[in-house]
């Protein structure tokens with residue numbers, strides 16, 4: 330490998346929603362005897378999912394697979410209303426770790442459908458977020474992925490609203506918006522698009538480095554929508570060699586010159602560290618920060634109540650006042666640190682030293 334330098338796009342990796350969901354499941358693992366159940370992969374990253382499996386989490390695709398009374402977490406991608414109801418009927422503790430930005434789109438779908446709109450939802454067929462969101466008003470929603478899909482729609486005979494999966498790339502979204510505006514001049518859209526800040530920020534940061542790099546390495550899983558979107562952004566920026574890798578073993582041997590590195594919103598920082606070790610640049614990696622990302626999502630409400638109860642019970646048992654469990658403390662602890670502390674490094678030899 331003859332890599333001269335590595336440009337590290339910032340921000341990259343875990344977003345606020347993923348941070349919240351991982352820390353929430355880590356709490357569940359500590360509070361309950363295994364197994365703890367999780368509806369769908371907590372995030373789209375195999376390393377993170379495998380870590381939780383080792384800690385006794387069972388991932389299911391149907392709530393019916395969860396034994397009555399067992400603790401259950403619903404993933405960050407958001408769940409259909411009937412899934413949430415079925416989970417609550419199961420009788421165990423249910424923590425819904427849906428990202429607040431996905432919840433906002435669920436709400437928009439329900440509200441617009443309730444007002445008689447046909448909702449065009451721009452998303453990827455079969456993606457968990459899209460499935461859960463469209464289930465809010467299935468009769469009113471039409472999934473569109475391309476401009477042609479918009480052109481091919483039968484006239485709905487109702488007002489039309491346009492909403493989106495949060496993790497689309499700007500390019501996936503903008504062509505469809507233009508087509509929808511042409512086709513439905515009175516189109517309703519939210520004041521700000523549904524594309525989330527984390528997706529947009531990671532794409533903006535990558536654009537800043539991809540055009541000047543000889544190669545781009547995007548770390549993240551194949552089923553991670555925002556990771557795949559990053560590869561498209563790098564190609565559109567003109568980078569001749571773009572690779573999506575799950576980890577260091579998939580980095581090609583023949584990279585040289587300047588390599589830009591980023592990570593999707595569900596990829597842990599330890600993987601970034603491992604990939605840089607594999608690239609072995611001649612000089613220390615250079616961080617290229619374009620945006621300071623300050624967003625933070627507190628733990629899900631059900632979990633906050635659960636933690637308060639557990640802490641109070643433990644304090645009563647030892648006769649001591651309950652320790653503070655404030656948002657500031659939660660915020661100070663990253664999901665990568667929590668995962669690391671639970672069971673050691675995710676990647677062999679990783680030190681959390683970046």
Ligand code: SF4
Nearest residue numbers: 344346428430495525
């Ligand atoms: S990518 Fe955006 S919408 Fe998805 S979990 Fe992260 S913050 Fe939430």
